[in-house]
Amino acid sequence: MSEQSGNAGATRDADAPDRSRRGFLRTSGLTAMGAMLGMTIPFERNLPAGLFPVALAQDTGLDLMAAKKGLVVLGNRPLNAETPAHLLDDDVTPYEKLFIRMNGLVPQTALDQDAAGWTLTIDGEVDTPLELTIEDLKSRFENVTRRLVIECGGNGRAFFQPGTSGNQWTVGAVGCPEWTGVRLADVLKEAGIKESAVYTGHYGNDAHLNGEEGKEVISRGVPIDKALQEDAIIAWEMNGEPLPALHGFPLRLIVPGYPASASQKYLNRIWIRDKEHDGAKMTGDSYRIPAYPVAPGTEVPEEDMVILMEMPVKSVITFPETGFEVKAGETAEVRGHAWCGKGDVAAMHVSLDFGQTWQEAELDPAPNRFAWQRWRANVTPPQHGYYEVWARATDQDGISQPPLSPVWNPRGYANNIQHRIALVAVA
Ligand SMILES: Nc1nc2c(c(=O)[nH]1)N[C@H]1C(S)=C(S)[C@@H](COP(=O)(O)O)O[C@H]1N2
Numbered sequence: 001m002s003e004q005s006g007n008a009g010a011t012r013d014a015d016a017p018d019r020s021r022r023g024f025l026r027t028s029g030l031t032a033m034g035a036m037l038g039m040t041i042p043f044e045r046n047l048p049a050g051l052f053p054v055a056l057a058q059d060t061g062l063d064l065m066a067a068k069k070g071l072v073v074l075g076n077r078p079l080n081a082e083t084p085a086h087l088l089d090d091d092v093t094p095y096e097k098l099f100i101r102m103n104g105l106v107p108q109t110a111l112d113q114d115a116a117g118w119t120l121t122i123d124g125e126v127d128t129p130l131e132l133t134i135e136d137l138k139s140r141f142e143n144v145t146r147r148l149v150i151e152c153g154g155n156g157r158a159f160f161q162p163g164t165s166g167n168q169w170t171v172g173a174v175g176c177p178e179w180t181g182v183r184l185a186d187v188l189k190e191a192g193i194k195e196s197a198v199y200t201g202h203y204g205n206d207a208h209l210n211g212e213e214g215k216e217v218i219s220r221g222v223p224i225d226k227a228l229q230e231d232a233i234i235a236w237e238m239n240g241e242p243l244p245a246l247h248g249f250p251l252r253l254i255v256p257g258y259p260a261s262a263s264q265k266y267l268n269r270i271w272i273r274d275k276e277h278d279g280a281k282m283t284g285d286s287y288r289i290p291a292y293p294v295a296p297g298t299e300v301p302e303e304d305m306v307i308l309m310e311m312p313v314k315s316v317i318t319f320p321e322t323g324f325e326v327k328a329g330e331t332a333e334v335r336g337h338a339w340c341g342k343g344d345v346a347a348m349h350v351s352l353d354f355g356q357t358w359q360e361a362e363l364d365p366a367p368n369r370f371a372w373q374r375w376r377a378n379v380t381p382p383q384h385g386y387y388e389v390w391a392r393a394t395d396q397d398g399i400s401q402p403p404l405s406p407v408w409n410p411r412g413y414a415n416n417i418q419h420r421i422a423l424v425a426v427a
């Protein structure tokens with residue numbers, strides 16, 4: 001849907017035969033654009049040639065958001081949208097409820113669901129560079145299906161004080177779909193990782209917002225040891241369907257435990273580097289935090305910023321929705337999910353008295369490593385009035401989510417503040 005930029009320069013004599021795409025749409029029936037919009041366009045004949053309905057343009061993202069009605073759009077160029085906590089209740093996050101984080105524009109190949117000739121190149125510090133089709137991936141490596149959490153490094157940014165620039169994600173830049181693909185490690189081993197390998201560098205074919213052809217939108221990587229663990233996968237399916245356009249069609253990486261920026265969408269190349277990767281948004285202060293705790297608002301010199309790797313332990317309350325009413329003295333179930341960049345979560349607690357006392361929640365084991373874990377607890381508000389449910393997950397090292405934002409950092413990453421919801425007990 002890049003008609004606006006694509007055809008805008010093609011001026012035509014109004015009387016000349018109309019051979020533009022819009023002309024084609026016209027001659028194939030005036031309702032073609034209307035059909036795409038799902039309604040008639042009463043003044044369609046007034047639409048200047050080359051002008052496409054703005055609602056169909058990728059600029060608005062409206063067409064792409066059609067199935068994701070409950071999400072909160074933070075911006076439309078690039079398109080970013082998060083999921084309200086109460087819509088994250090599913091064990092496996094469906095397409096409709098998965099957050100969207102675009103740094104550029106969805107590539108045309110993804111919009112067209114066109115995977116013809118798609119290849120994935122593995123090159124750099126390898127014995128045998130590979131160029132694999134999707135069929136090669138499917139047939140030459142063991143296929144695996146895993147539930148894996150993806151969480152944006154900036155999830156929770158909105159809770160930092162002072163505020164930091166970037167999308168003001170609250171709690172919903174996270175999800176846990178089921179991905180099908182092959183282990184990244186298997187593919188890398190096939191290529192043969194040289195001693196000199198240090199880091200991966202990931203590439204996709206999404207278009208830069210400024211329209212510059214071939215300009216990198218985002219290209220991140222992970223230490224080679226992380227890439228060689230068995231958890232990361234190169235996926236072509238999400239929840240049993242080909243990857244949707246917004247989530248990386250036809251191939252993407254899922255590197256669980258790390259900020260989702262490492263999980264490159266529209267993946268067509270993995271460059272094995274002999275040094276830390278320096279692609280777009282790998283350097284400067286992107287996805288970096290100070291090497292030492294700083295006071296809120298501190299300006300940190302660039303050389304003191306280190307790459308954000310493992311995401312901290314975290315949880316979300318997905319039921320009930322904030323503001324829920326219960327009867328005083330009666331028991332209500334609260335539930336949600338917990339996850340951690342180190343792997344399994346060790347314990348889950350909830351509080352009904354602003355953190356004075358905590359009760360242990362039931363915590364299910366993960367169906368596989370790096371899937372989120374279901375937790376549930378029964379709470380009983382003793383008398384009528386206003387309560388809050390606070391949720392706190394603890395990792396294997398005994399580290400818990402903080403009640404206030406964790407150590408501040410200039411770009412607002414990795415905020416694992418406890419999630420709170422309001423609970424009203426009526427007499
Ligand atoms: N090609 C490409 N891959 C990308 C991005 C992108 O903009 N382009 N954004 C990254 C970031 S920052 C996040 S948080 C996740 C978001 O994945 P999702 O949109 O499928 O939820 O994709 C990552 N992979």
Ligand SMILES: [Mo]
Binds near residue numbers: 259260261
């Ligand atoms: Mo992200």
